[in-house]
Amino acid sequence: MISFKRLLTILCLSLTTISYASTYYISTTGNDSNRGSKELPFKTLNKAWSVIGAGDTIFLRGGTYNNAIMPATTFLRNKNGSPSDLIVICNFPNERPILNYGDASYTTQKAGIWIENAKYLHIKGIRITNIKQPIAGNIAQYGVMLWNGVSNCIFEQIETDHIGGWGVTIGDNCSNNLFLNCDSHHNADPYSAIPFGWADGFQSGSPSSTNNTFRGCRAWGNSDDGWDFRLYDGSVILESCWSFRNGYKPHTWVPAGNGEGFKLGMKRLPSTSSILRTVVNCLAFDNYSIGFHSSTVTGYGTFRSTLHNNTAFRNGVQGNYPGFNFQQPDVVNILKNNLSYNNGKDYIYPCNINTNNSWNKGPVSGSDFQSLDTTGVSGVRKANGDLPDLPFLRLAQNSGLIDAGVNVGLPFSGAAPDIGAFETAAPATVVANKPPVVSISSPLKSTSFTSPASITVDAAASDPDGTITKVEFFQGNVKIGEKTTSPYSITWKEVPDGTYSLTAAATDNKNSRTVSATVSITVVKPATPVNQPPIVSILSPTKGISLTAPATVTIDVNASDPDGSITKVEVFNGFVKLFEKNAAPYSFTLKDLPAGSYELKAVATDNMNATATSSYQAFTVTPILEASDYFNLYPNPNDGRFSINFTTLMEADIFTITVVDLIGKTVYREELSKEESTMQFDLSHLYSGIYIVIIAANQILLTQKFIKG
Numbered sequence: 001m002i003s004f005k006r007l008l009t010i011l012c013l014s015l016t017t018i019s020y021a022s023t024y025y026i027s028t029t030g031n032d033s034n035r036g037s038k039e040l041p042f043k044t045l046n047k048a049w050s051v052i053g054a055g056d057t058i059f060l061r062g063g064t065y066n067n068a069i070m071p072a073t074t075f076l077r078n079k080n081g082s083p084s085d086l087i088v089i090c091n092f093p094n095e096r097p098i099l100n101y102g103d104a105s106y107t108t109q110k111a112g113i114w115i116e117n118a119k120y121l122h123i124k125g126i127r128i129t130n131i132k133q134p135i136a137g138n139i140a141q142y143g144v145m146l147w148n149g150v151s152n153c154i155f156e157q158i159e160t161d162h163i164g165g166w167g168v169t170i171g172d173n174c175s176n177n178l179f180l181n182c183d184s185h186h187n188a189d190p191y192s193a194i195p196f197g198w199a200d201g202f203q204s205g206s207p208s209s210t211n212n213t214f215r216g217c218r219a220w221g222n223s224d225d226g227w228d229f230r231l232y233d234g235s236v237i238l239e240s241c242w243s244f245r246n247g248y249k250p251h252t253w254v255p256a257g258n259g260e261g262f263k264l265g266m267k268r269l270p271s272t273s274s275i276l277r278t279v280v281n282c283l284a285f286d287n288y289s290i291g292f293h294s295s296t297v298t299g300y301g302t303f304r305s306t307l308h309n310n311t312a313f314r315n316g317v318q319g320n321y322p323g324f325n326f327q328q329p330d331v332v333n334i335l336k337n338n339l340s341y342n343n344g345k346d347y348i349y350p351c352n353i354n355t356n357n358s359w360n361k362g363p364v365s366g367s368d369f370q371s372l373d374t375t376g377v378s379g380v381r382k383a384n385g386d387l388p389d390l391p392f393l394r395l396a397q398n399s400g401l402i403d404a405g406v407n408v409g410l411p412f413s414g415a416a417p418d419i420g421a422f423e424t425a426a427p428a429t430v431v432a433n434k435p436p437v438v439s440i441s442s443p444l445k446s447t448s449f450t451s452p453a454s455i456t457v458d459a460a461a462s463d464p465d466g467t468i469t470k471v472e473f474f475q476g477n478v479k480i481g482e483k484t485t486s487p488y489s490i491t492w493k494e495v496p497d498g499t500y501s502l503t504a505a506a507t508d509n510k511n512s513r514t515v516s517a518t519v520s521i522t523v524v525k526p527a528t529p530v531n532q533p534p535i536v537s538i539l540s541p542t543k544g545i546s547l548t549a550p551a552t553v554t555i556d557v558n559a560s561d562p563d564g565s566i567t568k569v570e571v572f573n574g575f576v577k578l579f580e581k582n583a584a585p586y587s588f589t590l591k592d593l594p595a596g597s598y599e600l601k602a603v604a605t606d607n608m609n610a611t612a613t614s615s616y617q618a619f620t621v622t623p624i625l626e627a628s629d630y631f632n633l634y635p636n637p638n639d640g641r642f643s644i645n646f647t648t649l650m651e652a653d654i655f656t657i658t659v660v661d662l663i664g665k666t667v668y669r670e671e672l673s674k675e676e677s678t679m680q681f682d683l684s685h686l687y688s689g690i691y692i693v694i695i696a697a698n699q700i701l702l703t704q705k706f707i708k709g
Contacts (some may be wrong), residue, residue, distance in 0.1 A: 022053075022055060022056040022057070023056065023057045023058075023059065024036040024037075024041075024042060024048045024051065024052060024056065024057070024058045024059070025037060025038050025041035025042065025058075025059050025061060025092075026041055026042045026043065026044065026045060026047075026048055026058060026059070026060045026061065026097075027041040027042075027043070027061040027063070028043075028061070028063040028064065028065055028069055029041075030042045030043040031043050032044055032047040036048060036051065038059075041061065043069060043070070044069070044070050044074070045058070045060070045070060045074045045076075045089070045113075046070075046074055046075065048089075049074075049075075049076050049079070052079065052087055053079070053087070054080065054081045054082050054085040054086075054087060054120070055081065055082075055085030055086070055087075056087060056088070057088040057089075057090070058088065058089045058090070059090065059091070059092045060089070060090070060091055060092065060095075060097035060125075060126060061092050061095055061097065062091070062092060062095030062096050062097055063095075063097065063098070064098045064100050065097060065098065065099050065100065066100055066101065066102075066103045066104075067101050067103050067104035068103065070099060071104075072101050072104070072106070072110040072111065072112060072131060073110050073111045073112070073113075073114050074099075074111075074112065074113050074114065075114050075116070076089075076113065076114070076115045076116070076118055076121070077114075077115075077116045077117055077118065078116070078117050078118070079118055080118060080119040080120055081119065081120030081121060081122075082120055083120060083152070085120075086120050086121065086122045086154075087118075087120065087121050087122070088121075088122045088123075088124075089121065089122070089123045089124070089126075090122070090123065090124035090125050090126075090156075091124065091125030091126060096125070096127065097125070097126055097127070098126075098127045098129060099112050099113075099126065099127065099128045099129070100129050100130050101129070101130050101131045101132070102129070102130030102132075102162075104132075105132050105134075106131070106132060106134055106141070107134050107136075107137065108134070108137075108139070109139045109140070109141060109142070110131055110141050110142070111131075111141070111142035111143070111144070111145040112128030112131060112142070112143050112144060112160065112163070113126075113128065113143075113144050113145070114142070114145045114147065115144070115145065115146050115147065115150050115153075116146075116147045116148050116149065116150065117148055117149040117150070118149070118150055118153070119149070119150070119151050119152050119153065120152050120153065121150075121153040121154070122153070122154040122156065123153070123154070123155050123156070123158065124154075124155075124156040124157055124158070125156070125157045125158075126158055126159075127158075127159040127160075127161070128143045128144065128158075128159070128160045128161075128163070129159075129160070129161050129162050129163075130162045130163075131143065131162075131163050131164055131165075132164050133164025133165060133188075133189050133190065133191050133192075134164075134191065135191050136191070138191070138192060138193045139165075139191075140164065140165030140166065140189045140192055140198040140199065141163055141164040141165040141166075141189075142163065142165055142166055142169055143160030143161075143163040143165075143166065143167045143168060143184065143187070144158060144160055144167070144168045144169070145169050145171060146168075146169065146170050146171055146174040146177065147171035147172065147174070148171060148172055148173050148174075149173050149174070150171075150173075150174040150177065151173075151174060151175045151176050151177060152176045152177070153177045153178070154177075154178045154180060155168075155177065155178070155179045155180065155182060156180040156181060156182070156385065157180070157181050157182065157381075157385045158179075158182045158183075159182070159183045159184070159185075160182075160183075160184045160185075160187065161183070161184065161185045161186050161187065162186050162187065162188075162250070163187040163199070164187075164188070164189055164191075164199075165187065165189045165192075165198055165199055166187065166198065166199060166200055166203050167184030167185070167187045167199075167200065167201045167202060167219070167222065168182070168184055168201070168202045168203070169202075169203055169204065170202075170203075170204035170206060170209050170212060170232075171204070171206055171209070172206045172207075172208045172209060173206075173208045173209060174204075174206065174209040174212070175209050175210045175211050175212065175234065176211050176212070177212045177213070178212075178213045178215065179202070179212070179213065179214045179215070179217055180215050180216060180217075180385070181215070181216040181217065181381065181385035181386060181387070182202075182214075182217045182218075183217065183218045183219075184200075184201035184202055184217075184218075184219050184222065185201065185218070185219065185220045185221045185222065185378065186220075186221040186222065186250040186251065187199040187200070187201065187221075187222045187223065187250075188222070188223035188249065188250050188256065189223065189224075190223075190249075194257075195256075196223035196224060196249065196256035196257040197223075197224055197256075197257040197258065198224060198257075199222055199223040199224045199257065200219070200222055200224045200225045200226065200227065200228040200246075201218075201219025201220070201222045201225070201226045201227065201243070201246070202214065202217070202219055202226070202227045202228070203225070203227070203228040203229070204228075204229055204232045204236075205228075205229075205230055205231040205232055206232055206233070206234070207231065207232075207233040207267075207268050208233070208234075209232070209234050210233070210234025210235050210236075211234060211235050211236075212234070212235075212236050212237075213236070213237040213238075213239070214227070214236070214237070214238045214239070214241050215237075215239045215240060215241070216239070216240050216241065216385070216386060216387055217238075217241045217242075218241065218242045218243075218244075218377075218378070218387070219241075219242075219243045219244075219246065220242070220243070220244045220245045220246065220377070220378055221245050221246070221248070221250055221251070221378075222246045222247075222250075222257075223246075223247070223248065223249060223250065223256040223257045224246065224247065224256070224257030224258055224259070225243075225246055225247070225257070225258050225259065225260045225261070225263045226243030226244070226246045226260070226261045226262060226284070226287065227241070227243060227261070227262045227263060228258075228260070228263045228265070229263060229264055229265040229277070230263060230265040230266065231265060231266065231267060231268060231300070232265055232267065233267045233268055233276075234276065235274075235275070235276045235277070235278070236276070236277055236278070237278045237279075237280075238262065238277075238278070238279045238280070238282055239280050239281060239282070240280075240281045240282065240387065240421075241262075241282045241283075242282070242283045242284075242285075242377065242387065243261035243262055243282070243283070243284050243287065243291075244261070244283070244284070244285045244286045244287060244374070244377060245286045245287065246259050246260070246261060246287045246288065247259015247260070247287055247288025247289055248288060255288055256288075258288075258289060259287050259288025259289040259316075260287060260289050260290045260291075260293050261284030261285075261287040261290065261291045261292060261293075261312070261315060262279060262282065262284055262291070262292045262293065263290075263293055263295075264277045264279070264292070264293060264294040264295075264305055265294070265295065266294075266295055266296060266297055266300040266301060266302060266303075267300065267301045267302070267303055268300060268301055269299075269300065269301040270301050271301035271302040271303065272301065272302075272303050272304075273303075273304060273332075274303060274304065275303070275304045275305065275306050275334075276303040276304065276305070277294065277303070277304075277305035277306070278305070278306045279292065279305065279306070279307045279308075279310055280306075280307075280308045280309055280310070280410060281308075281309050281310065281410070281421045281422075282310045282311075282421060283310070283311050283312075283313070283393065283421050284310070284311075284312045284313075284315055284323065285311075285312065285313040285314055285315060285374070285393070286313070286314050286315065286374070287315045287316070288316065288321075289315065289316050289321040290315060290316060290321045290322055290323070290324075290325045291312030291313075291315040291316075291321075291322070291323040291324060291340075291343060292307060292310060292312060292323065292324050292325070292326075292338075293325045293326075294325070294326050294328060294331075294333065295325075295328070296327075296328040296329070296331075302328050302331045303331075304331060304332060304333055304334070305326070305333045305334070306333070306334045307324075307333070307334070307335045307336075307338055308334075308336050308337055308338070308408045308410060309336075309337040309338065309405070309408070309410060309417065309418075309419070309420060309421055309423075310338045310339070310420075310421055311338070311339045311340075311341075311393050311420045311421040311422075312324055312338075312339070312340045312341070312343050312346075313340075313341050313342055313343070313372075313393060314341075314342045314343065315343045315344070316343060316344045320344040320345075321343070321344045322340075322343055322344045322345055322346040322347050323340035323341075323343030323344075323346055324338060324340055324343075324346045324347070324348060325346070325347045326347065326348050326349060326352055327347040327348070327349045328349065329349065329351065330351055331349075331351065331352075332351055332352060332353060333352045333353070334352070334353045335348060335352055335353065335354050335355075335357055336353070336354075336355055336356050336357065336405070336406055336408050337356050337357065337405035337406060337408060337417055337418075337419050337420070338357045338358065338419070338420070339357070339358045339364065339401065339419050339420035339421070340357070340358055340359060340364070341358070341364045341366075341368075341369075346359055355406060356404065356405045356406040356419065357419065358401065358419055358420070361400070361401070361404055361419065362400075364401070367396065367398075367399075368395060368396060368399040368400070368401055369392075369393055369394065369395060369396055369399070370391040370392075370394045370395070370396050371390070371391035371392050371393075371394070372392070372393070373391075373392060374392055375390075375392075376388055376390050376392070377390065377392060393420070393421065393422065394422045394424065395418055395419075395420060395422065395424045397424070399424075401418060401419040401420060402414065402418050402424050403415045403416045403417070403418060404416065404418065404419050405417035405418055405419050410423075411423065413425055431465070433465065433466065433508070433510040433512050434463070434464045434465045434466075434512075435508070435512045435513070435514045436461060436462065436463040436464075436466075436468055436506040436507070436508040436512060436513075436514045437461065437462050437463070437464070437506070437514065438459055438460070438461040438471065438504050438505065438506035438514050438515070438516045439459065439460050439504070439516045439517065440457065440458070440459050440502060440503070440504050440516050440517075440519045441458045441459065441460045442456065442457065442458040443455060443456075443457070443502075443519065443521055444519070445519050445520060445521075446520060446521070446522075447521050447522075448521070448522045448523070448524060449495065449521065449522070449523045449524070450523070450524060450525075450526045450527075451495065451496050451497040451523045451524065451525055451526060452493075452494045452495060452496060453492075453494075453495040453523045454491060454492070454493045454494070454495070455491070455492045455493075455495055455521070455523075456489060456490070456491050456492075457473050457480075457481070457489065457490050457491075457492060457502060457504075458487070458488065458489045459471050459473070459488040459489070459504040459506070459516065460488070461486075461488050461504070461506040463506075463508040463509070466508045466509040466510060467508065467509045468486070468488075468506055468507070468508055468509075469484065469507050469508060469509055470482055470483070470484045470506075470507050471483050471484075471488040471504055471505070471506050471507075472504065472505045472507075473490050473492075473502070473503075473504055474502070474503045474504070474505065475492070475500050475501065475502055476500075476501055480492050488504070488506075495523050496523065497523045497524055497525050498522070498523055499520065499521075499522050499523075500520070500521050500522070500523070501518050501519070501520050502518065502519045502520075502521065503515055503516050503517075503518050503519075504516040529563065531563065531564065531606070531608040531610055532561070532562045532563045532564075532610075533606070533610040533611070533612045534559060534560065534561040534562075534564075534566055534604040534605070534606040534610060534611070534612045535559065535560050535561070535562070535604070535612060536557065536558070536559045536569065536602050536603070536604035536612050536613070536614045537557070537558050537559075537602070537614050537615070538555065538556070538557055538558075538571075538600055538601075538602050538614050538615075538617040539556040539557065539558050540554060540555065540556045541553055541554075541555070541600075541617065541619050542617075542619075543617050543618060543619070544618065544619065545619045545620075546619065546620050546621075546622060547593070547619065547620070547621050547622070548621070548622055549593065549594055549595040549621045549622065550591075550592040550593060550594065551590075551592075551593040551621045552589065552590070552591045552592070552593070553589070553590045553593060553619075554587060554588070554589045554590075555571055555578070555579075555587065555588050555589070555590065555600065556585070556586070556587050557569050557571060557586035557587070557602045557604075557614070558586070559584070559586055559602070559604040561604075561606040561607070564606045564607040564608055565606065565607045566584070566604055566605070566606055566607075567582060567605050567606060567607055568580055568581065568582050568604075568605045569581050569582075569586040569602060569603070569604050569605075570602065570603045570605075571588065571600060571601070571602050571603075572600070572601050572602075572603070573598055573599060573600055574599055578590065578600075586602075593621050594621065595621050595622055596620070596621055597618065597619075597620050597621075598618065598619050598620070598621065599616050599617070599618045600616065600617040600618070600619075601613055601614055601615075601616050601617070602614040630646060630695070630702055631644050631645060631646045631695065631702070631704070632644070632645045633693060633704050633706055636706045636707065637706065637707035637708070637709050638706065638707070638708065638709065639684055639708065639709050640681075640682065640683040640684035640685065640686050640708050641680070641681065641682050641683070641684055642680075642681055642683075642706065643678060643679065643680050643681070644657070644678070644679045644681070644693070645677065645678045646676075646677045646678070654671055654672070654673060654697070655671070655672060655695060655696060655697030656669065656670070656671050656672075656694075656695070656696045656697070657669070657670050657671075657672060657679070657693065657694075657695055658693070658694045658695075658696070659683065659691050659692070659693055659694075660691065660692050660694065661689065661690075661691055661692075662689065662690055662691075662692075667683070667686060667691065668681075668683060683708065686708055687708075688708055688709055689707075689708060690705055690706075690707055690708075691705070691706055691707075691708060692704070692705055693705075693706065
C-alpha cells in the first residue's frame with residue numbers, strides 16, 4: 001500500500017519544476033520541452049539560455065539548424081558569468097553546428113545571435129550563414145550583434161558568412177572583448193541605400209566601446225570593408241589578422257563598396273593624442289582599395305595609430321590605391337617594420353614616426369617572397385583554430401628584408417626583426433644525430449608468472465634530438481611485437497612455462513637504433529585450483545517495495561563467478577521455482593500478480609557445480625481501492641462548504657482526514673472515529689483552486705479532488 005508520505009511526494013514532483021545539471025545540450029532533433037541532457041537535448045539556444053547560469057556550459061551538437069528549428073533572432077540577454085566561472089556556449093567536440101537561415105526570407109532586421117547586457121561569456125565553434133537582406137526597406141542584417149553592455153567575453157572560431165549586411169558588429173558600451181580565430185566572409189547588402197556599402201566583415205561605429213581585440217581573424221569577400229572602425233572612439237588591437245578581396249560583389253571581381261582592408265577610421269570630436277589603433281602582424285591584400293587606412297574628415301576628431309610588422313600586397317590595382325595611407329596633418333602615427341609590395345603609391349605624411357619600413361629600405365620585388373600564390377588563404381584552419389601555415393608572402397631566405405627591422409617588442413629570430421607580417425626562422429644548424437634511449441619498464445627482472453601466461457611488456461623510449469618511429473620487442477632473437485606510437489606496450493599471450501630473456505629496440509626518425517638491457521623472467525606451472533563459489537544477488541525488485549494489483553514485476557539478477565563461469569540461475573518465490581536461465585542477462589518479467597506477499601531468492605550454479613543463494617527479497621502486492629467505494633464528497637465544485645458521507649464503514653477505530661493544496665501543503669487535518677458516517681466541512685476561508693482530500697485508516701489510503709470556487 002502506498003504511504004501517505006509517498007503520495008505527497010508524487011504529487012509534489014508532478015507539480016514542481018525539476019532542477020537540471022550545469023551542462024546542457026542542443027540538437028537539431030531536440031525539443032524545448034526536454035530537460036536539456038545529452039540524451040534528451042533542447043532544440044533552441046533561446047531555451048538553453050533561459051536556464052543557464054554562471055559556470056554552466058551549453059553544447060551545440062553538429063548539424064544544420066534552419067529557421068524552422070532555431071528562428072532568427074536568437075537573443076542572449078541579461079546574464080553574466082564571472083572571471084572564474086564563464087558562461088560557455090560551444091560546439092560539441094569534433095562537431096560543427098551551422099545556423100543556416102537560407103530557408104527563410106525576412107521583411108525586418110534580423111541577427112543570427114544578438115547579445116545584450118551580458119558579461120564573461122565564451123562562445124565558440126558556431127557558423128551563422130545565409131540571412132537574406134529584405135529587398136525593400138533599406139535594412140541590413142547582422143550575423144552577430146554585440147549591444148549595450150557586452151564585455152569581458154571571448155568569441156572563438158565564430159564564422160559569419162553570406163549575411164545580408166554586417167558579419168560581426170560591436171555596438172554601444174561593449175568593451176574588453178576578444179575575437180579569436182574568427183572568420184567573416186561573403187557578406188553583401190545589395191538593397192541598401194548605398195548598395196553593397198553596409199556589409200563589412202567586422203565593424204563598429206560606437207563612441208562608447210573600447211579595448212576590443214581581434215586575434216587570428218580573417219575577413220574576405222565582403223562587399224564593403226574587411227574591418228571598419230569609422231567613428232569608433234575607443235581603442236582596438238588587431239593581431240595576426242588577414243583582410244583580403246573585400247569591396248567586390250561576392251564570388252566575383254566586380255567592384256561594390258569601399259573595399260578597404262583595415263579602415264581604422266576617425267573618431268568623434270574632440271581629437272586625442274592617445275593611441276587608439278594597434279595593428280601588428282596583419283595582412284591586407286587584393287582589396288579593391290586601400291590596405292591600411294587612417295583617415296581625416298572635416299568636423300571629426302583624430303587619434304594616433306601604431307602599425308608594426310604588417311604586409312600590404314596588391315591592393316587597389318584597379319583604382320591605384322595605396323597599401324598604407326596615413327596622411328592626417330599633425331597626427332603622429334607610428335609605422336615600423338611594415339612591408340608594401342605591388343600596391344598603388346603609399347601616402348605617409350612626414351609627421352609620422354616612420355622607420356624601417358620597406359619604403360624606407362629600397363625597392364621590393366617578387367623574389368623577396370617564398371610565394372605570391374594565394375592558394376589556401378581562405379582554407380581550413382588548423383585543428384586548434386589557428387590560421388593555416390602557407391608560404392604566401394613569407395620572405396625568401398635570400399631577401400634583404402630579413403633582419404632589416406627594428407626591435408618593437410615582438411618576438412624575432414636572427415640579429416633583428418624582419419620586415420613584414422611574418423618572421424623568417426633562421427636555417428637549422430646541422431648536428432650529429434643522437435641515438436634513442438630505451439628500457440623495459442615492465443615486467444621487472446626475475447618476475448615470475450603462471451602458465452599459460454599473458455604478459456604485458458612496457459618500454460620507455462625517447463629521442464634527445466628527434467622522435468621515435470618504432471619500438472620492437474624480442475624474446476631472445478624472436479620478435480614478439482612492435483609499436484610505432486606511444487605508449488610502447490604489447491601483450492605476449494599464452495606463454496608456456498620456462499625461462500625467457502626480453503629486450504626492446506627503439507629506432508628514431510634518422511634510423512638510429514638502440515637495444516635495451518635484457519630482462520629475465522620465468523613462467524611456472526599453475527598450482528591445482530580450488531573452486532570458488534559464485535556470487536549472486538537480486539537487483540530488482542527492491543526489498544520492501546509495495547505494488548498495486550494486478551502488478552507487473554521485472555526480476556533482475558546479478559550473478560558472477562570469480563574463477564569460472566555461471567551455468568544457470570534459478571529464481572524462487574518461497575519454494576516455488578519461477579524461472580531458470582543459462583545465460584545473462586538473468587532477467588524475467590512476472591505479469592498480472594494478484595494481491596499478496598512475495599519472497600524471492602536466486603540460486604546461481606557455476607561450471608564446477610558450486611552453488612550460491614542470494615538473500616531474500618520480499619515485496620507485497622496490494623489491491624486497488626476506489627475512493628467511491630467508501631465515501632462521497634458533495635457538492636463538488638463548492639464554495640468551501642461541503643459534506644462527506646461514508647458509504648462503507650472503515651475497518652479502523654480512528655481514521656484521519658487531511659486536505660492539501662496542489663503543492664502538497666496541508667490546509668486542514670482532523671482525526672475522527674468510525675461512528676461518524678457523515679461530516680460537514682467549512683473551508684470557505686481557502687483560496688479558490690483545486691484541493692485533495694486524503695482519508696487514511698490502517699492500510700487504506702483514499703483520495704478525492706474537489707474544486708473550491
